[in-house]
C-alpha cells in the first residue's frame with residue numbers, strides 16, 4: 001500500500017543526509033503520482049489539440065502546397081515536448097529505483113544528498129557533477145561562438 005501524503009512528508013522531512021529505503025518509497029510515491037498526472041494531462045491535451053488540429057488543417061486545405069506542414073509546424077508542440085521529457089525522466093528514475101541505483105550519482109558514484117533528491121526526485125547526478133556538466137556545456141557553446149584560440 002502506498003504511504004499517505006502526510007507519511008510521505010514526514011519521512012522526507014526526517015533529519016538525515018542521504019536517502020534510506022523509506023525515503024525512496026516516499027519519492028517513488030511522488031513520482032508515480034506525478035507520472036499519472038502527466039499522462040492524464042497529455043491525454044487531455046492530445047484530445048483537445050486533436051480537434052483543434054483538424055480544424056486548422058481544414059482551414060489550410062486549398063491554401064496551396066505545403067500549407068498543411070506549415071500549419072502543423074505552427075501547432076504548439078512545445079507543451080508535449082516538455083511533458084514527454086519529464087515523463088522520460090520519471091521513468092528513468094523509477095527504473096533506477098528498481099535496480100537500486102537510485103540516489104547514486106551516475107557520474108562519480110557518490111550518494112546524492114537527500115536535500116537534492118527531495119528538490120528534484122528525478123536527479124541522476126550529484127550537484128557537483130551536474131554543475132560540472134552545465135559549466136562545460138556553457139564553455140563549449142561560448143567557445144563555438146568565439147574566434148579566440
Ligand SMILES: [Zn+2]
Nearest residue numbers: 105108126129
Ligand atoms: Zn557526482
